[in-house]
């Protein structure tokens with residue numbers, strides 16, 4: 099297929115429709131408005147439904163109802179709106195329903211700002227809602243990768259009956275890049291025999307629910323969920339390792355920030371500093387294996403985020419004391435600068451050397 | 456290996472966004488790697504608008520241009536003041552002389568003054584000043600032949616706005632002619 | 640030279656960020672003038688919404704809180720319960736009040752919360768770039784109703800004043816407009832009345848003001864005022880829906 103130049107937000111909409119999404123429930127918020135606006139134009143053309151909800155809380159519960167009724171359904175928002183959706187996401191995860199949620203992050207906390215940010219990492223990976231639940235979190239770094247992930251996301255959600263969160267930011271949403279729409283690999287999808295579509299007198303009623311009053315029943319449910327989470331971790335973890343083979347310092351960075359880090363890696367290499375990058379593509383499941391694969395050349399890790407340091411917690415867990423973990427971050431909508439990242443890395447390597455001496 | 460990092464800036468309504476998009480689009484149609492990143496938010500209400508465009512022979516890393524612009528196309532004074540500092544030494548500063556009466560602070564860049572508004576009016580559409588500016592930029596850098604931009608223009612505008620094509624193409628050519636590029 | 644017009648002390652000197660011709664500015668001035676004239680400025684706490692008027696906290700010359708989108712009446716409730724002797728007002732748009740914040744406004748009215756709400760109805764979401772609001776008129780094109788609002792899909796535009804007038808705790812409810820000098824004067828009178836109701840401790844008060852959004856309606860300011868008069872007023876009749884001691888009056892020009 100021919101490449102087209104598309105804005106991230108609109109490309110997400112096009113990819114979702116291609117991935118089979120027919121229902122969209124959302125509420126306006128900057129910097130993701132072009133996505134619902136695209137859906138309001140395009141979904142009716144394919145027999146789908148776009149509905150603007152009265153709030154993000156309503157939108158995610160519309161998703162809950164539609165997902166339980168067997169639809170391919172999504173919602174999208176940006177940070178403060180995603181915060182409001184957390185209750186619904188917990189219910190959807192508890193009831194094991196498939197759906198796709200897009201968060202084009204902006205700076206926080208509170209109303210924060212509208213420029214790109216990455217400060218919803220904890221919310222996305224730890225679960226902002228109550229309970230022992232997880233959901234898949236993809237963190238694409240380009241419009242093309244967003245499109246590829248988005249096209250596949252509905253299959254992944256259906257395969258595991260789990261919410262899938264696509265975590266972008268204002269920059270991914272607003273920028274234009276050439277994209278090519280391609281079909282995702284085929285997955286074997288289970289039959290949706292658990293949905294509510296009317297018994298038609300042919301089967302016992304289906305119930306969509308997350309309530310288990312008997313403690314033993316709830317523990318069993320949590321164990322089932324946990325087994326599913328392990329299976330997903332085994333099969334769906336994704337990351338990219340860039341120039342890590344001989345690296346002395348390895349950056350860890352995702353999404354928008356990772357693009358700038360990639361430039362910093364090139365810059366450092368030109369200066370003779372052997373730098374590399376681990377770029378998690380799934381933030382949950384987290385790519386522990388990428389760290390275990392690092393060779394003896396590595397002397398330090400450095401997390402780079404557009405926040406005051408959230409993902410760094412996972413980097414430290416993965417490092418497990420094997421390497422010192424440094425940090426460089428900007429927040430509030432400020433985007434890190436490759437020169438500053440490179441300087442921080444050089445400074446860190448110097449202290450790491452002194453410590454070894 | 457070549458990489459062009461261009462900041463287009465001006466008032467909202469001066470067509471800086473579409474100018475940038477046209478560059479990205481032409482790049483894509485000609486097999487280059489490209490990105491286009493707009494400013495967004497309330498500042499755009501009657502205020503300034505800008506976009507960062509990268510056209511490269513290899514995949515674009517960061518779409519943000521920071522202290523490494525190869526060119527700044529400034530449609531008004533605040534834009535020149537704000538973005539001239541982003542240029543690399545030896546970079547290209549194309550300024551709209553119709554609205555910018557001041558001299559840039561930078562003395563290590565090539566300054567190209569263009570009477571874009573007057574030329575656009577002569578061509579028959581005052582709103583084509585952005586195309587005159589782009590023409591001047593292309594005339595100097597020869598990033599693409601004008602014919603390639605004309606082709607992209609047709610695709611960006613679509614059949615509905617086809618009537619504006621000739622004026623825009625002429626505006627591009629007039630801009631390019633300032634730099635001595637042959638029309639066509 | 641005698642001073643014939645002086646900027647109200649109720650507004651700060653900050654230049655507002657509103658688009659040229661936007662009527663948010665007029666409504667700010669009216670609220671500020673009333674507070675100044677009633678000598679309440681130093682004993683007032685305002686609550687700013689999330690919407691184009693989010694920066695109202697920089698413009699009103701009194702203590703201000705910023706609230707989450709739609710929650711201003713709840714925030715105002717918290718403030719009023721701590722400072723029952725102070726005047727508390729919330730300034731909200733129609734996305735803020737009539738969409739995401741319906742629970743908060745209904746229950747503030749229902750409790751008869753002694754606060755004043757200035758509700759700016761411009762039939763669209765201004766701040767986020769012109770999406771449909773619950774108050775958007777049938778057939779009106781917005782960025783999320785690109786084919787025009789349809790009743791069968793999105794329901795009819797919601798009439799908040801009429802709805803709140805059914806609630807016992809809502810003591811004063813009036814809908815006004817700012818499309819011409821006469822309606823601006825009436826709006827000011829209504830705002831004064833609303834604050835008076837609060838002063839006397841009579842209960843919840845709200846003034847709904849029909850307003851324009853030239854930018855997202857895609858019209859020059861004057862045309863927007865005409866559009867408001869021709870299209871909004873027939874659907875959103877002006878008048879007092881509720882005043883102290885009088886129940887459920889129907890809309891009538893006041």
Ligand SMILES: Cc1ncc(C[n+]2csc(CCOP(=O)(O)OP(=O)(O)O)c2C)c(N)n1
Pocket residue numbers: 125126127128154178179182689690691692708731732733734735736759761763764765766767772852
């Ligand atoms: C929880 C949450 N959802 C959405 C938004 C985005 N948002 C900001 S303002 C706004 C609507 C503004 O419209 P309105 O209340 O009608 O005020 P206007 O801008 O028209 O004055 C929205 C949806 C937000 N900030 N927070």
Ligand code: SF4
Pocket residue numbers: 656657658660661662663691761765766851852853854855
């Ligand atoms: S967008 Fe509309 S409501 Fe907001 S300031 Fe501009 S005209 Fe006023």
